[in-house]
Amino acid sequence: MSASITLRNRIAERGLIHVMAAHSPLSAILVEEAGFDGIWASGFELSALHGLPDMSFVSMSQHLDMLRAMAGRVSIPIVADIDTGYGNALNVTHAVREYERAGASAVVIEDKTFPKVTSLVAGGRQELVRTEEFQGKLEAAIATRGDPDFLVIARTEALIAGLGEEEALARAAAYEAAGADMILIHSKRKTPDEIESFARTWKGAVPLVIVPTSYPEMNEKRVRALNTIAMVIYGNHGLRAAVTAMRDTFRRIIADGGALNASRDIVSVEEIFRLQNMEAAKDSEKRFLR
Numbered sequence: 126m127s128a129s130i131t132l133r134n135r136i137a138e139r140g141l142i143h144v145m146a147a148h149s150p151l152s153a154i155l156v157e158e159a160g161f162d163g164i165w166a167s168g169f170e171l172s173a174l175h176g177l178p179d180m181s182f183v184s185m186s187q188h189l190d191m192l193r194a195m196a197g198r199v200s201i202p203i204v205a206d207i208d209t210g211y212g213n214a215l216n217v218t219h220a221v222r223e224y225e226r227a228g229a230s231a232v233v234i235e236d237k238t239f240p241k242v243t244s245l246v247a248g249g250r251q252e253l254v255r256t257e258e259f260q261g262k263l264e265a266a267i268a269t270r271g272d273p274d275f276l277v278i279a280r281t282e283a284l285i286a287g288l289g290e291e292e293a294l295a296r297a298a299a300y301e302a303a304g305a306d307m308i309l310i311h312s313k314r315k316t317p318d319e320i321e322s323f324a325r326t327w328k329g330a331v332p333l334v335i336v337p338t339s340y341p342e343m344n345e346k347r348v349r350a351l352n353t354i355a356m357v358i359y360g361n362h363g364l365r366a367a368v369t370a371m372r373d374t375f376r377r378i379i380a381d382g383g384a385l386n387a388s389r390d391i392v393s394v395e396e397i398f399r400l401q402n403m404e405a406a407k408d409s410e411k412r413f414l415r
């Protein structure tokens with residue numbers, strides 16, 4: 126069974142799935158072990174991993190290589206964040222072909238201009254392409270996918286750009302008409318009200334996706350009550366947790382003049398061996414090295 130059909134089946138069976146961002150095979154393994162339904166191959170996390178802002182600085186091939194490496198180490202579906210599709214509708218066809226081949230089960234394409242500016246930054250320059258142009262990009266993605274179960278998710282940044290709910294709803298309806306399987310509606314409001322209002326007003330047949338980074342009060346109970354949201358993406362919690370933990374450990378080692386105390390509070394080297402699948406490598410050595 127393809128990972129794409131697994132993703133579609135999980136959404137159909139559970140009504141709501143939880144997808145966590147990862148930026149490396151190791152973080153993807155931790156997402157899978159924690160019990161999430163899928164992995165969000167986040168552009169924001171990968172940009173931050175390179176110490177760069179999420180502004181189309183990281184190339185498609187860098188993101189694709191990381192997604193391929195993640196796909197090689199986990200079995201849960203991967204939702205690829207392909208930003209604006211790396212250009213126009215033709216670039217989208219190339220991207221969809223490559224991401225499907227690399228092991229993605231879905232792509233999320235956003236209706237901003239290329240190069241994009243990250244969504245949540247205060248005062249970010251947010252420009253959207255024309256609705257018709259974005260419909261062409263979606264149609265290009267749909268026409269290109271080899272597996273009909275591969276999901277094409279349209280993301281509108283209308284609320285992020287301050288264009289209001291009416292424009293966001295009109296764009297979402299236009300993207301559904303172009304064939305999108307789901308609509309990602311993004312918001313940078315500090316409270317869930319903007320998203321709750323959109324989700325209550327949405328009358329389309331396709332379900333919604335949200336990324337509640339700036340409004341974390343939006344829990345599963347509130348999401349289920351709306352009846353229109355089928356996927357929640359946790360956009361950057363692994364990366365932020367890693368920064369918190371690394372910063373704390375590094376500071377303690379400097380302050381203590383050694384690693385004795387810090388070593389007691391971090392995972393053992395043996396645990397890293399387990400995550401690396403060292404056991405299998407040792408078995409192969411026994412079997413093949415003569």
Ligand code: SPV
Nearest residue numbers: 167168169170206244360
């Ligand atoms: C990402 O994780 O790259 C996203 C979500 O696209 S956000 O950073 O909120 O735009």
Ligand code: MG
Nearest residue numbers: 167168169206
């Ligand atoms: Mg992104």
